[in-house]
Amino acid sequence: MATPPCSPHFCLASMASAREGPIPFADTHGDTNLVSSPEQREEEHADLIAALPSASAADSPVKLLRYQGFWLPxxxxxAAINLQQRFEPRRDDVIVASFPKCGTTWLNALTFATMARAAYPPAGADHPLLRLNPHQCLPFLEGLFQGGREAELEALPSPRLMNTHMPLxxxxxxxxxxxxxxxxxxxKDMVVSLWHFLGRLRPELPFNSVFECTCDGTMxxxxxxxxxxxxxRAAIARPDKVLFLRYEELLRDPAGQVRTLAGFLGTPFSAAEEASGTVDSIVKLCSxxxxxGLEANKIGHLNPLLPIPRDALFRNGASGDWVxxxxPEMASHLDEIVAEKMRGTGFTFSEL
Structure with a gap:
């Protein structure tokens, strides 16, 4: 039987990526993984969705619905329902997860560069991160499962690297x-980053509105x-399966955190890689x-249906801008709310 033809991108992925790491999602499926078009939205859960509590929030131009204790667009x-019912993980899958505006873009880039370093040396002139935004390199799970596009995820060769903002x-x-x-x-820094980000879409949005929706959880x-x-809690229970990172620690010691990341992924840096400066090359590439400064992150938008410029992802990148x-009263108020919500759990943001 003749071998069916395939696109150059997919043939390359089939030959190399299963051994050497993930391939850029945009190279096989185009730049359409964040949000599906309205006509692609599934209606099979319409009755359940219609019965959910709803709210409007300053941080979202769309209505929020409360599903299993969380407010989702x-x-x-x-997408949440479909993920719960249909997502079939593979043993060598890696998922980058985060709450919005907590370092997602940076962690996407670092994880991709670390996992794909054999196929794409981080100091190479043709590295995908030099021509693609980090979000174009990873499929966004809710974007695919919202529009019934799970087949695109299934078609990816292993190991797959994915991204989500979904709660666990x-x-x-x-x-x-x-x-x-x-x-x-x-x-506190998350609130500031979110406000600046949304301001590219809604310049009139007051900072206090984003602050208040953070305090009451309706975001x-x-x-x-x-x-x-x-x-x-998942990281405490299964440290072999969940790596919990803090943005502030990544800022303080990016090379050390990248080494931790590589070890967790089962691909620690070899002595030869350490000697050749691979870790520093990854840190520099993803800084x-x-x-x-890259053209890929200066032009274009995150998605045709989310017309926020890509450069909105690279505003400050620092810690402590909340001041x-x-x-001081606002900061204390938010700190007190978070401390109360975390009471008795063993987790505290004060470690930051």
């Missing part, structure tokens, strides 16, 4: 089936404390300043 509720209960089959890498961030994927706790936007 209305068009991602079907929405991907219940992931642990202990595969590996998850989660990143958290001081909620996309919120409450943030429940989101963080789900992954943190905020380097990524911000320039919050009064």
């Amino acid at each position: 209305d068009f991602y509720v079907a 209960p929405m991907v219940p089959r992931a642990v202990p089936a595969c590996r998850l890498v989660y990143i958290c961030r001081d909620p 996309s994927y919120g409450p943030v404390w429940d989101h963080v706790l789900g992954y943190w 905020f300043g380097h990524l911000k 320039n936007h919050m009064t």
Whole structure:
């Protein structure tokens, strides 16, 4: 029987990626993985979705629906249900997870560069991160499962590298089936980053509106404390399957954190790689300043249906910027709310 033809991208992926790491998703499926078009949205869960509590929030231009204790954008509720019912993880899958505006873009880049370093040396002139935004390299799970595009995920060769903002209960089959890498961030800095990000779409949005929806938990994927706790508890229970990172620690010691990441992924850096500077090359390639200066991150939008410029992902990248936007009273108020929500869990943001 003749071998069926395939595209050059997919043939290359089939030959190399199963041995050497993930391939850029945009090279096989185009730049359409964040949000599906309205006509692709599934209606099979319409009755369940219609019965869910709803709210409007400053951080979302769409209605939020409360599903299993979390506020999700209305068009991602079907994705959550489908993920719970249909997502079939593979043993060598890796999922990068985060609450929005907590270091997602940086961690996507670092994880891709670390996993794919055999196929794409980080110092190479043709590295995918030099021509693609980090979000174009990883399929976004809710974007695919919202529009019934799971087949695109199934078609990817192993090992697959994926991204999600979903709370852990929405991907219940992931642990202990595969590996998850989660990143958290001081909620005060998260609020500031989110406000600036949304301001590119809604310049009139008051900072106080985003602050208040964070405090009461009514925000996309919120409450943030429940989101963080789900992954943190999983990391405590299964440290071999869930790596819990802190944005501030990544800022302080990116090379050390990349070594931790590689070890967790089962691909620690060899003595030869250490000697040749591979770790430093990954850190440099994925650094905020380097990524911000690339043309791929200066032009275009995140998605045709989410017209926020890609450069909105690279505003500041620092820690502690909240002092320039919050009064001491606001900061104390948010800290007190988070501390109360975390009481008795063993987790605290004060370690940051």
